[in-house]
Amino acid sequence: MEGPRPSSVIRPVKLLRRLQNDRAESMLNWQELIAQRLQGQSLPQLPSRIQIPRPPQCIAEFLQLVDRPSTPLNELALLIEKDSEIATSVLRIVNGSQMMLRERVSSISRAIGILGLQRCKMLVMSAAIQASMSKCSGSHKQMRNLLLESQERALYARRVCGMTGGDPEVAYISALLQDLLLPHLMEAHSELYETYRPEKNRLVELENGQLNGDHSIFTAALLSQWNFADGVVASVVMHHSHDEILRNELLVRSEIGAVAVSGLLPGTFQQEPKGISLLMEYQKQIPEFDFLQAAADVDEELTTLIGTSPMRTTLGDRLSRLACAAIQENQEQVSWVERTLGSYTLEEKIGQGGVGVVYRARHSMLRRPAAVKMLKTATLSQQVLERFEVEAHITSELSSPHTVQVYDYGMTSDGTLYYVMEYLKGMSLSELVANYGPLPEDRVIHLLCQVCGSLAEAHSKGLVHRDIKAENIALTVCGGAHDFVKVLDFGLVAVKDEIPDLPDSCKIMGTPAYMAPEAIQAPDLVDERTDLYALGAVAYFCITGKLLFENLTLPQLLRAQVAETPKFGEMPCSDEFRAIIQSCLQKKSADRPQGVMELASQLGRCQAANSWSFEEAQQWWKEHVDSSRKNASHVLIPSLETQLAPTKDQDETVIFSD
Structure with missing residues (x-):
């Protein structure tokens, strides 16, 4: 028989929660909610190499005996104690603040008596699965982050549910397990998940379109097979159904609502593009819910459970930053047109x-137009803000006519960073090739020599650009000269001999399609020759209309840059120009031209050099660019956000760690 509950457990507030939960259960039909969504849904077929986490044998025995009324508590306790990790989890939960015990419990038998058999059954099962997840494939760091985030969501859901009158432990278990199958689906269908863009669409929409179901449905089906309580299964299967939940006050204030709220917390893999806006909407509908205060409470509880870590950004900080960004974004709906920044x-x-x-801007005294680039600061780290300032500072010191000019930079009264730069009319080299096809050899040499002029000055000051690509090379009209090159975006510039001072996680920077082998393998060793590799990739793109390596995933592309040889035979150019491009694209930097002036000298000796003149360029623009419309303003906004590389395209700038 189940042992008696200590009198310290039954308190008026606990009794009230149970009464409220009883009322909710009498109105919510868990089984109907589950049936509407699962509709006989079977689990997806996963490759045999991928093992879904299952509880250990001792826990399987526990689950068989727990439903037998005659099983003594000490026999059940002995089974749990066979797995120290699970036993520790049970004691941690029963001693948590939600149980409101006066004395600390150290006996598993007593813990079972306090929790009750059914609740203990769910807690043991969830603890066992969490323990199994930690042994799954994937890097140790990745699994540690996933487990920490699931614990964070579980504590958050329990707090929300405590406010709304549901069962906090059902919410805790549901939130803990809501993404149980997601890591396994991501491993089985890696190419599908690499196409996911959180800023554009919801994860469940991508999954339903390709997998005939989403991870919440598959996880709920698995938990149903394992005989989890209906409340847990319903909360898991509905935790992405925000529109339906927000229309139904009963769902909002149930365990389902609490778990849905927890699923909106920012994490390694963002599943909802409008997560912070939805959190604010839930806060409107639950007067006693303050999502920032709940985050602070969870941070405090996590600190008690696992201690502090300098590598972890608190949930409160992450949510505060997102909330500020959302507010700032709303404020930015008010146009800045006709507002004044300095002169x-x-x-x-x-x-x-x-x-x-x-913005295009005008100077109060001069007739010269300018472009003003403004940075949304709320969502950015200190490192990114410092890089913005470095870009403005360094670019303003460069005087080459082939480098975009910076006139001024500063900060507005509301904290928005900005800098004023040269206003360019024209197109990028990428746009030129995309719209008009591959370029003739003489024109490519003409353009490359101008890029060399910009890089020569930067390199002489010990600066490595690190993001030379077709998108960062603008063709414009300057002083009546057409095809005049401007090199853009010095946001990733490195000062020679100072790269080792950067944090390890921020050293691998650049655009994968143009990235030199050393920038991938040993970013501390990048130098002027790294820019020459990228310039060789630009030349290849201009001549062929193709990137060095195409139709590859990001890991495959990085491996190709390190070990594979581009198809030089496809280049429609002279042998001497092909040899120059090949020399720039050598895998070892020592085998490339040793400086940009050496490269410029080699280009100048080509037979096609000086064949393309500014006069020919002027005639080409007159013939091909519609004179009835203005040339498009070309102002490149560099990608300053730190992103996970697998979510980026080959020709986008990325910053990532290994």
Whole structure:
């Protein structure tokens, strides 16, 4: 028989929660909610190499005996104690603040008596699965982060459910297990998940379109097979059904609502593009719920459980930053047009990216137009903000006519960083090739020599650009000269001999399609020759209209840059020019030209050098660019956000760690 509960457990507030839960259960039909969504859904077929976590044998025996009324508590306790990790989890939960015990419990038998058999059954099962997950494939760091995030969500759901009158432990277990199958689906269908763009669509929409179901449905089906309580299965299967939940007050204030809220917390793999907005909507519908205060409470509880770590950004900090960004984004709906920054008046928005917006501006005294790039600071780390300032500072010191000019930079009264740069009319080299096809050899040499002029000055000051690519080379009209090159985006510039001072996780930077082998394998060793490799890749792109390596996943592309040889035979150019491009693209930096001036000298000796003149360029623009419309304003907004590389395209700038 089940042992008596200590009198310290039954408190008025606990009794009230149970009464509220009883009322909710009398109105919510768990089984109906589950049936509507599962509809006989079977588990997806996963490769045999992928093992779904299962409880150990001792826990399987526990689950068989727990439903037998005649089983003594001490016999059940002995089975749990066979697995020290699970036993520790049970004691940690029963001694948590939610149970409101006066004395600390150290006996598993007593813990079972306090929790009750059914609740103990769910807690033991979830603890066993969590323990199994930690042994799954994947890097130790990745699994540690996933487990920590699931624990964070579980504690958050329990707090929310405690406010709304549901069963906190059901919410805790549901939130802990809501993404149980997601890591396994990601491993089985890696190419599908690499296409996911959280800023564009919801994860469940991608999964339903390709897998005939999503991870919440598959996980709920698995938990149902394992005989988890209906409340847990329903909470898991519905935790992405935000529109339906928010329309139904009963669902909002149930365990389902609490688990759905916890699923919106920011993590390694963001599943909802509008997570912070949905959190704010839940806060409106639950008056006693303050999502930032709940985060602070969870951070405090996690600190008690696992201690502090300098590598972990607290949940409160992450949510505060996202909330500030959402507020700032709403404020930015008010146009900056006709507002004044220093001596510049903003006239028209001409570009926008994930972290920046660009305006055409006019000087109050001069007639010269300018482009003002403004940075949304709320979501950015201190390191990214420092890089923005470094870019402005370094670019302003460069005087080459082939480097984009920076006139001014500063900060607005509301904390928005900006800098004022040269306003360019024209197109990028990438746009030129995309719109008009591969370029003739003489024109490519003409353009490359101008890029060499920009890099020569930067290199002489000990600066390595690190992100030379077709998108960062603008063709414009300067002083009546067409095909005049401007090199853009010095946001990833490195100062020679100072790269080792960067944090390890931030050293691998650049654009994969143009990245030299040493930038991938030994980023501390990048130098001027790293830029020459990228310039060789630009030349290859201009001549062929193709990247060095195409139709590869990011890991495959990085391996190709290190070990594979491009198809030089496909290049429609002279042998001497092909040899120069090949020399730039050598895997060992020692085998490339040893400086940009050496490369410029080699280009100048080509038979096709000086064949393409500014006069021919002017004629080409007259013939091919529609004179009835203005040339598109070309202002590149560099990608300053730190992103996980697998989510990026081959020709986008990325910053990632191993």
